[in-house]
Amino acid sequence: MRRLLTDPDPASAEPPSGAPDVDLDEAYAYPAEAARSSFVRSNFVCSADGAAEVGGRSGPLGGPADRRVFQLLRWLSDVVLVGAGTARHENYGAVVVPAERRERRRAAGLAEVPPVAVVTASAGLDPAARLFAVEVRPIVLTCAAAPPERRAALSAVADVVVCGEQTVELVPALAALAERGLTRVLTEGGPTLHAQLGAAGLLDELCLTVAPLLAGPGRIGIGQGQPWAGPVAMRLVHLLTEDDSLFLRYRRA
Numbered sequence: 666m667r668r669l670l671t672d673p674d675p676a677s678a679e680p681p682s683g684a685p686d687v688d689l690d691e692a693y694a695y696p697a698e699a700a701r702s703s704f705v706r707s708n709f710v711c712s713a714d715g716a717a718e719v720g721g722r723s724g725p726l727g728g729p730a731d732r733r734v735f736q737l738l739r740w741l742s743d744v745v746l747v748g749a750g751t752a753r754h755e756n757y758g759a760v761v762v763p764a765e766r767r768e769r770r771r772a773a774g775l776a777e778v779p780p781v782a783v784v785t786a787s788a789g790l791d792p793a794a795r796l797f798a799v800e801v802r803p804i805v806l807t808c809a810a811a812p813p814e815r816r817a818a819l820s821a822v823a824d825v826v827v828c829g830e831q832t833v834e835l836v837p838a839l840a841a842l843a844e845r846g847l848t849r850v851l852t853e854g855g856p857t858l859h860a861q862l863g864a865a866g867l868l869d870e871l872c873l874t875v876a877p878l879l880a881g882p883g884r885i886g887i888g889q890g891q892p893w894a895g896p897v898a899m900r901l902v903h904l905l906t907e908d909d910s911l912f913l914r915y916r917r918a
């Protein structure tokens with residue numbers, strides 16, 4: 666991978682622009698404060714014309730380099746946070762962490778494997794889904810209005826946390842994760858959850874892969890839901906490239 670642009674902050678110790686063989690661990694390291702309080706990073710892949718899905722899946726958008734970044738961001742996180750739509754559409758399973766990475770995580774004071782946390786108002790998740798047949802118990806963040814029998818069924822396979830009445834309130838949801846020591850939050854969306862995090866001012870970073878594809882009209886982008894009151898300004902931390910894809914890391918300005 667090559668670096669096209671680097672953090673313009675003169676205090677930054679980044680290597681010079683254009684340097685090949687970027688150290689991705691360094692490029693995507695969480696800031697120090699993320700160990701102390703919730704820091705929410707999102708990771709998305711989209712086509713050059715802004716689509717976040719093709720045929721309801723993100724898989725057709727990502728190539729090998731995107732998959733490397735996708736995995737690395739998981740390995741750097743304390744928890745992978747997703748909306749139930751993404752968990753269902755993408756048939757989510759466990760985060761896969763190879764032995765060498767487990768060791769690095771342990772040495773860095775992280776759990777060997779980050780749990781997946783799913784946000785759902787309906788609690789409409791199948792307890793027999795592969796998401797729940799995993800080494801680390803997932804967390805289900807739901808609300809009081811979710812049908813009690815569904816909550817009870819999920820309690821057998823996950824830690825179920827109620828964070829709100831009719832919907833999941835995202836501030837208490839992040840607080841519930843932080844109480845468990847899960848402050849380096851990686852959200853993989855989807856677009857509905859992503860837009861709410863952004864609207865609430867809870868999104869600290871966006872890691873975006875732009876794939877060299879045109880998906881055509883009628884596709885969902887990386888934000889879905891109600892229009893925001895105004896745009897949220899971001900600053901570019903880095904821009905990497907491999908195989909005609911762009912890898913952007915933005916931080917909230």
Ligand SMILES: NC(=O)c1ccc[n+]([C@@H]2O[C@H](COP(=O)([O-])OP(=O)(O)OC[C@H]3O[C@@H](n4cnc5c(N)ncnc54)[C@H](OP(=O)(O)O)[C@@H]3O)[C@@H](O)[C@H]2O)c1
Pocket residue numbers: 708709710711716717718720721722723726747748749750751752754755784785786787788789832833834835853854855856857858859861885889
């Ligand atoms: N390109 C990418 O990187 C990428 C990443 C992720 C997803 N996607 C694509 O995005 C599509 C899915 O989009 P989506 O917008 O449906 O995904 P989503 O945001 O993951 O899921 C929406 C669902 O999450 C739950 N939810 C979200 N916010 C909530 C809140 N505040 N309180 C309670 N529940 C909440 C609800 O679940 P319940 O219905 O259970 O109540 C809601 O229906 C798929 O096609 C997927 O492939 C693409």
